[in-house]
Amino acid sequence: MKNNNLAEKELIVNMGPQHPATHGVLRLVLEVEGEIIKKCTPYIGYLHRGVEKLSEDLTYVQSLPLTDRLDYLSSMVNNVGFALAVEKLVGINVPERAKFIRTIMSEMTRICSHLVWLATHALDIGAMTVFLYAMRDREYLLELFEMIAGARLTVSYSRIGGVRCDINDEFLDKLGKFINEFPDRVEEYETLIDRNRVWLKRTKGVGVISAEEAINYGLTGPVLRGSGVYYDVRKFFPYDAYDQVEFEVPLGKNGDIYDRYRCRMLEFRQSARIIKQCIEKIPSGSILAENALRIRMPESPLKIDKQDISFELYIEDKQIESFIEKFPEVYASVEAPRGELGFYIVCDNSSKPFRVRVRAPSFVHAGVLPKLCEGSLIADVIANIGSIDIILGECDR
Amino acid sequence: METLNLIFLSVIYTAIYFGILLLHIAYATYAERKIIGHIQLRLGPMVVGPHGLLQPIADVVKLIFKEDIVPSRVDKFIFKVAPLISLTAALSSFAVIPVNQNWVISEIDVGLLYVLGIAGLSVYGIVFAGWSSNSKYAFLGGLRSAAQMISYEVALGLSLVGVILMAESFNLTEIVNKQSEYWYGMFLLPQIIGYFVFIVAMLAETNRLPFDLPEAETELVAGYFVEYSGARFSLFYLAEYAAMFCMSALAAICFWGGWTVPPFLIEAFPFLEKVPGIVWFLLKLYFHIFLFLWIRGTLPRYRYDQLMAIGWKVLIPLALVNIVLTSILKYYL
Numbered sequence: 023m024k025n026n027n028l029a030e031k032e033l034i035v036n037m038g039p040q041h042p043a044t045h046g047v048l049r050l051v052l053e054v055e056g057e058i059i060k061k062c063t064p065y066i067g068y069l070h071r072g073v074e075k076l077s078e079d080l081t082y083v084q085s086l087p088l089t090d091r092l093d094y095l096s097s098m099v100n101n102v103g104f105a106l107a108v109e110k111l112v113g114i115n116v117p118e119r120a121k122f123i124r125t126i127m128s129e130m131t132r133i134c135s136h137l138v139w140l141a142t143h144a145l146d147i148g149a150m151t152v153f154l155y156a157m158r159d160r161e162y163l164l165e166l167f168e169m170i171a172g173a174r175l176t177v178s179y180s181r182i183g184g185v186r187c188d189i190n191d192e193f194l195d196k197l198g199k200f201i202n203e204f205p206d207r208v209e210e211y212e213t214l215i216d217r218n219r220v221w222l223k224r225t226k227g228v229g230v231i232s233a234e235e236a237i238n239y240g241l242t243g244p245v246l247r248g249s250g251v252y253y254d255v256r257k258f259f260p261y262d263a264y265d266q267v268e269f270e271v272p273l274g275k276n277g278d279i280y281d282r283y284r285c286r287m288l289e290f291r292q293s294a295r296i297i298k299q300c301i302e303k304i305p306s307g308s309i310l311a312e313n314a315l316r317i318r319m320p321e322s323p324l325k326i327d328k329q330d331i332s333f334e335l336y337i338e339d340k341q342i343e344s345f346i347e348k349f350p351e352v353y354a355s356v357e358a359p360r361g362e363l364g365f366y367i368v369c370d371n372s373s374k375p376f377r378v379r380v381r382a383p384s385f386v387h388a389g390v391l392p393k394l395c396e397g398s399l400i401a402d403v404i405a406n407i408g409s410i411d412i413i414l415g416e417c418d419r
Numbered sequence: 420m421e422t423l424n425l426i427f428l429s430v431i432y433t434a435i436y437f438g439i440l441l442l443h444i445a446y447a448t449y450a451e452r453k454i455i456g457h458i459q460l461r462l463g464p465m466v467v468g469p470h471g472l473l474q475p476i477a478d479v480v481k482l483i484f485k486e487d488i489v490p491s492r493v494d495k496f497i498f499k500v501a502p503l504i505s506l507t508a509a510l511s512s513f514a515v516i517p518v519n520q521n522w523v524i525s526e527i528d529v530g531l532l533y534v535l536g537i538a539g540l541s542v543y544g545i546v547f548a549g550w551s552s553n554s555k556y557a558f559l560g561g562l563r564s565a566a567q568m569i570s571y572e573v574a575l576g577l578s579l580v581g582v583i584l585m586a587e588s589f590n591l592t593e594i595v596n597k598q599s600e601y602w603y604g605m606f607l608l609p610q611i612i613g614y615f616v617f618i619v620a621m622l623a624e625t626n627r628l629p630f631d632l633p634e635a636e637t638e639l640v641a642g643y644f645v646e647y648s649g650a651r652f653s654l655f656y657l658a659e660y661a662a663m664f665c666m667s668a669l670a671a672i673c674f675w676g677g678w679t680v681p682p683f684l685i686e687a688f689p690f691l692e693k694v695p696g697i698v699w700f701l702l703k704l705y706f707h708i709f710l711f712l713w714i715r716g717t718l719p720r721y722r723y724d725q726l727m728a729i730g731w732k733v734l735i736p737l738a739l740v741n742i743v744l745t746s747i748l749k750y751y752l
């Protein structure tokens with residue numbers, strides 16, 4: 023610093039990757055003046071695992087477990103997203119029962135993931151009790167996951183063309199019991215924080231994103247809806263059984279931390295509503311499409327060695343067009359707890375994907391952090407990270 | 420010879436007094452973990468001894484025998500001396516706190532002023548720790564603490580002015596005795612505004628939630644004591660709990676009538692008179708300790724600027740209003 027006047031010196035604080043509130047390995051370099059943030063630069067990549075590149079050397083089925091590790095708090099939804107993309111590519115019809123099971127699992131995951139968000143967000147703002155209450159409820163759901171999928175966190179439950187194994191009556195009973203009790207539990211959380219002066223002071227009017235900014239930044243999920251933009255993949259591009267159930271999409275008004283919090287709290291109730299309808303409507307039948315285990319990838323007229331695809335191929339438009347013709351591509355997205363999770367796959371007629379690209383909501387959301395943090399106080403950075411709810415596994419892929 | 424005897428006896432008394440006090444403080448950590456455990460639907464310590472009762476002893480043994488790490492770039496002298504300043508300041512204030520009629524180490528006429536002055540000194544330990552650690556988190560924690568202590572010391576002092584006006588004394592024993600002269604038996608009723616200000620300022624003075632900004636483990640990792648480990652860390656911890664006890668004792672003495680029972684209660688239930696004064700005092704003190712823990716289990720943390728706003732824009736004006744009201748009442752009644 024050139025200026026030796028102590029009062030004008032800026033302090034550079036490294037927040038993360040070891041910091042307890044950066045939820046994983048986010049690193050924020052903060053330039054602070056007193057406690058006010060002058061500049062905030064997020065650094066990512068500390069968790070990089072090369073999921074997209076690894077998929078190119080694995081078959082489609084083998085790639086599926088990799089998606090578990092993307093957003094480790096909502097692996098069920100990630101599985102469904104990848105399976106949907108491959109199903110769209112190959113043209114498989116998923117049996118109705120499997121669709122309902124997937125919908126149930128997706129919504130259970132949403133509740134689970136939002137519970138972790140609520141727990142950590144409240145903990146970041148200093149309310150530790152909510153953390154343990156939320157973890158208690160999440161535990162119940164994780165046990166249900168374990169009962170069906172054999173795993174609690176990285177479940178790999180979806181299959182291309184359906185799901186791995188069927189759910190039984192015991193599972194449905196236990197789930198039904200949870201769903202009946204859950205709205206009361208949500209109310210319990212709300213009595214702890216929603217009418218709490220300290221909570222309101224910490225969240226209302228803080229970290230505001232306007233609707234226009236939210237769209238420009240490419241935000242999705244509760245972060246976008248908190249700003250009042252009506253967009254939900256489940257409503258706009260229904261997949262699985264979402265077109266057969268009724269639910270509302272909660273919206274915020276001001277786009278502040280409180281609105282994002284409210285959106286997720288209301289989503290708890292909507293998810294419970296969806297699960298309840300699914301339990302009532304679930305049909306009997308097969309859980310995996312016929313011949314799902316012997317699927318054939320769409321044939322492309324020309325088999326191109328990956329080595330031949332060099333930079334030159336891209337130079338002329340015509341060549342690009344012919345390239346696209348030869349390689350079927352597909353994009354499918356799901357409404358993950360954090361926003362739109364998309365899988366873009368290019369197929370080259372082999373049993374392995376030619377290219378996989380994940381549109382991860384957390385990656386996009388991390389981009390809005392500097393905008394939110396600059397000009398605010400250190401304590402607000404923590405509240406903002408919590409309200410954006412990013413998972414670095416997905417961010418760093 | 421008599422002087423020697425006196426010194427010897429004083430040392431013995433002080434040692435016993437502080438021995439009992441430190442044991443209380445150790446078990447306050449146990450109480451905290453148990454009470455908050457019940458609030459948060461978990462058990463708290465259960466392994467060491469029946470219901471984990473020996474946990475505080477185990478903690479002390481563990482903390483003492485842990486390696487004492489002093490980071491290489493710290494200002495060694497100040498780094499080492501800071502926790503001692505905090506603890507000494509926090510414990511010294513107990514010298515004038517009476518726990519029963521005539522049960523006090525040192526009966527001085529400016530007891531209340533002494534407690535406030537000494538309690539304010541503990542901020543030196545925190546600021547020194549924050550500065551000497553050579554860590555940005557600790558530095559910010561120390562700065563926050565300095566600002567917080569200065570702001571809330573004012574509110575805390577002003578909130579007690581009403582009590583002083585009513586008792587016409589700074590002597591803590593006299594403040595208690597004065598209260599039993601009135602039919603309501605405690606200053607809680609006429610000084611309700613002062614009591615409210617005192618309770619809020621007390622939370623801030625002791626760095627407890629919702630005002631635990633100097634530590635703020637999710638913002639500043641652990642704030643001013645982030646670089647401390649083992650025994651030195653435990654000294655800070657002891658200091659924080661000692662301050663909690665000190666403030667609770669002050670609340671019991673100044674607003675709840677100390678070891679006395681309100682006369683109207685004794686009239687209604689004559690058997691209450693037989694309960695020893697120390698029991699009343701401890702009950703009142705532990706009520707406030709429980710208040711600390713209960714609030715910690717319920718409330719989130721304020722932001723730094725909000726904390727300042729509450730101190731300067733709410734508590735100090737309220738305390739001033741209380742002083743004016745008390746003066747007017749005192750004059751006309």
